[in-house]
Amino acid sequence: MSDLDRRTTGGEDEPVRFLTQDGQLIRPDLPRPPDDVVREGLRLMLLSRALDEKCTILHRQGRLGLYAPVHGQEAAVVGSHLAIDPAVDWLVPASREQPAMLRHGWTLDRLLASLLGRIDAARIPDDVRMLPRQQAIAAQLPHAAGIAWATSIQGGRAVTLAYCGDGATSEGDFHEACNLAGVMEVPLVLVVINNQYAISTPVSRQTRARRLSDRALGYGFPGVTVDGNDLFAMYEVTRQAVVRARDGQGPTLIEAMTYRVGFHNTSDNPSLYRHPSEPAEAEERDPITRLVAYAVWAGLLDAAAVDAQRAEVRAEVEAALDQALSYDAPRPEQIFRHITGGARDNQPDG
């Protein structure tokens, strides 16, 4: 991994980057994902953006509860997820990895159903190897280590891809999970989405580490910092980590440097803690713009086709929303189910 590091960056301190903001490869010898992977990635990123927009509107209309957007972080999430195989591998999301959850097999209508409180329709299907969103920051990481550990005990091929935020890296759970994953040499790829903020707390107040990927050394496995707005770099670094994991060479920590362009969630007001110029500047590094520039340059799509795709994903969101709304609205008695299993799955006391 450190090889890659040196091949692709000027200095040791620079994140791994393959694409310029103009969508050009920094050096021609850098690997690029197959064209269909790029197309799939772009589509997912556009879909994610459309979903963010719709959900924000629905929240404003009082039709949907809290929503945490992916805006600005799409390449980090999509690029890493493109490197695993949903039919075999496990996905352990934090809470704002919507496009990864979609690609993993949780359909858009079910995802929307979950946001609309259609709790039974939102259930993750039995054949989707994915944990639900996690509301307790970092608590999913020991689970991810455990799933990957189960794979290695059973001699399976699955890799577990887990996500967490920069804020999550401060929790004890992050540490205990990483350390255990190291000791047991489990097939885990952990992507830290460093979007520079945990609610209002900037990463400079979250840790004094120069890079969060420096943590990996202390757990005895590789860590690498990647430009999280660069789909190509995210894809390639994750792909190599997945190969290592599948080969029984243990975990990798990938820090994706990106930026939370929007609010923390729909109840947050970022203007209280950051200057509006900051997200504005970040918008100039928009990951979708960068990938579109590449796609157009490489002849994968022309500008009109991109526009068409934007319209298409919006329509897809609308259709999925209709579908989601068609599911039974939750009835109070539903909440009393699934407390424990089998014959005991009855009304609780009280």
Add this chain to the structure above:
Amino acid sequence: MSDLDRRTTGGEDEPVRFLTQDGQLIRPDLPRPPDDVVREGLRLMLLSRALDEKCTILHRQGRLGLYAPVHGQEAAVVGSHLAIDPAVDWLVPASREQPAMLRHGWTLDRLLASLLGRIDAARIPDDVRMLPRQQAIAAQLPHAAGIAWATSIQGGRAVTLAYCGDGATSEGDFHEACNLAGVMEVPLVLVVINNQYAISTPVSRQTRARRLSDRALGYGFPGVTVDGNDLFAMYEVTRQAVVRARDGQGPTLIEAMTYRVGFHNTSDNPSLYRHPSEPAEAEERDPITRLVAYAVWAGLLDAAAVDAQRAEVRAEVEAALDQALSYDAPRPEQIFRHITGGARDNQPDG
């Protein structure tokens, strides 16, 4: 610190070491502690060894509860503690840093009183800036970070010297404390006594990190691995860390490589999990032997003086034991005090 590293070791992987096992300086230009510090150190190490012996006997006689010996780790504990000033600095022990607690001002009779359950006599005096032993592994570390943070908020000069074991580094508390200490740049020196075991668990099953000091990078402060059986190296590395901390340059993590020669505590049976050749080999690296060799070579003490000192510290332990036994045996009603303060300090309900 990395300067020091290079000056004193062959390769990057070797712990910082100044003294050979024969008590010779590895290179003549290496700093050595002032003679009176060496004498004080040797005396404390001998005292600690005598205390271990006595307490083990008392336990076998059923006169004392669980006891966790320092045997083999004396230079790591004493060498680091010699670098702070008990009149100014704070000591936050884990649980087997007896000679550090003694040097900090908790007298031997009080320490023995605590082991004998003389709870009120064992109280840490008001002018001793030290926390008590901690039974919950790693839980003292956030406290240490907090004390050091208080110093920096108040603009004080105190440095906080905290200890923990190799096992403790796996706990979430270790991580949260180190990360907070880094962010707040507090005057903390954390000495990890890597005695190779947490009860039966060898450090190779505790972490996959090559060195525990590698953790420091992930918190943004220096980390260094030292030969913990070398009083000189421990003293000098800690001294430099204390200078940094006092200067407002933040925390340092020091990993002291040593070995737990005896049992985990008096209820443990190490033969169940390690070959007897292992402690036997470790005995050949005995820190007291090494320091005595230096002291004799340097003309600080002759062999007879060392023997005299051994006898002296044994007598000291006996006298302190008599004193400890003279304190009131604990009465049941004592246990109902000090639950909360002031007027509420009464018998509890129940």
Add this chain to the structure above:
Amino acid sequence: MAGTDVTLLQAIREALADGMEDDDRVVVLGQDVGRLGGVFRATEGLYERFPGRVFDTPLAEGGIVGASVGLAVGGLVPVAEIQFLGFLHQAFHQVSQQLARYRYRTRGRFHLPVTIRAPYGGGLRMPEFHPDSLEAQLANIPGLRVFAPAFPDDAYALLRAAIQDPDPVLFLEPQRLYRSVCGPLPVGAAVDQPAGVRLRREGEDLLLVGWGPTVHTCLAAAGELAERHDVAAGVLDLRILSPLDREGLCEEAAVRRRVVVVHEGVRTAGLGAEIVATLQESLSDVLSPPIVRVTAPDMPYPPGRLEDAFLPSVTDVVEAALKVVQAS
């Protein structure tokens, strides 16, 4: 600000500011309590007003509570915020093993003047964990004091008292009431010392016992009982959940003989059980049994939009009260 009505949230803000003003050892720490002023804005303005005394911490609850122990040992008076009480479980070892026991462990050498503030309770359609009521577990930890105000004046007085307390206090803030309950601040220096229970409504037929959010559930139920059922229910606000004011509780219960206790925490091993046990121990000759508990059922907190079926409602309390009155 005396005279004007304030919200419960404003009362907390005032208590923090006055506490910091009065004693410069007081420092505030927690996630997002600085520049943002906390996710509920409880610490709004403190960062600017008290430079170097308000700290955004990393995202680690154990570290926040554990560092507070150390800050207190080091001579400061920390007031820490846990963003939501449910996340106190991330720090439970530091709370139960350290914060609560340090004075005891050290035979009084170290006492810890630490306040931990945390919003809790339902009604705001929050995600998982955010509305959890853990008071029963906290009351089961000796060495902790647990305060749970239900009104602005009490929030102010109890928070001032918590900060001044030489020992640790868990200060539970009913988030549903933050902006929905208004009232005056206690005037000037005339802040009561926190005593025990308070009767919030007179009524001789039975006693409704609540704390925090359920005081208001009880008050509404008492209103309905009076208007529609001609039953005069007294409402008792427990205020201090640990140590319990057993005497005050028993006194008010004795004169009414019938009791209903209401809480948002789950039923089994909830604090309601302790109230029942306490009353029947002291007043078995006097009370007209059974004492009825109206609580959340034994299940995880449901998704926010379905919480109404989970939380004790005014109707639930009215029904329980009628049952109790009719039983004797």
Add this chain to the structure above:
Amino acid sequence: MAGTDVTLLQAIREALADGMEDDDRVVVLGQDVGRLGGVFRATEGLYERFPGRVFDTPLAEGGIVGASVGLAVGGLVPVAEIQFLGFLHQAFHQVSQQLARYRYRTRGRFHLPVTIRAPYGGGLRMPEFHPDSLEAQLANIPGLRVFAPAFPDDAYALLRAAIQDPDPVLFLEPQRLYRSVCGPLPVGAAVDQPAGVRLRREGEDLLLVGWGPTVHTCLAAAGELAERHDVAAGVLDLRILSPLDREGLCEEAAVRRRVVVVHEGVRTAGLGAEIVATLQESLSDVLSPPIVRVTAPDMPYPPGRLEDAFLPSVTDVVEAALKVVQAS
């Protein structure tokens, strides 16, 4: 081994071995459970007998419980040891927020067949935290089952049941009884399904209720009551602390009308309060109040050698029983 008497510790060891033998998805993990066989030797021999299925973990309780969640999701049946129950607080967030709620959160998509074993209770002059009794806090967490055996056969049967349970079980092992209580193992496959309470001694004058270590305190007290005071005390072993067998409890209490409940956990908000509340809710017409609690006082566990003044003693139980009998 059927036929010969075994200690409670041996019964646990047998249950683990048989559980692993029967289902090769069962794995054992925890601090020092491998080569050493656990600090109490409860897992002795398993490491050698089941290669690749017994794991020494790093020293991190949250990681042990959290990884168990993942191991279960990944298709295994983890049996984790927490070295002492007191240290479960280091993992409380994983227990209450994750382990207990995963089935609920995922609408049944994931259920977690996880067993957490932990020694607890006093009497061995242990350091701080090691003897803590946290059962009340565990019973306040919905979604968890809590087992607390007091005899070898029950330890075997309940641990087998815990391992087979599709949902998480906290399995509390009374450390004082590990080597001091002997009895037969249940014979062959005739391991009961865990049902509710069990009457461990007949007696019509009153009911002593305990679990784990205090079942034996109650039995000794019942012996003394019979011999010296001519009082016939029944002794009820609760066995399963969550969910409570309320019906069985009420049935045995109803026929005796007088009840004393005994536990080593602290008094306030202890599980005894729930027993009292449950009984008075269902049996207010029948019982002869008050139900008396004999518990540890509301204070931190004292230094080991002074624990006798803290723990409920046989004398305490006898006195409480006499008081109850004389009151009516």
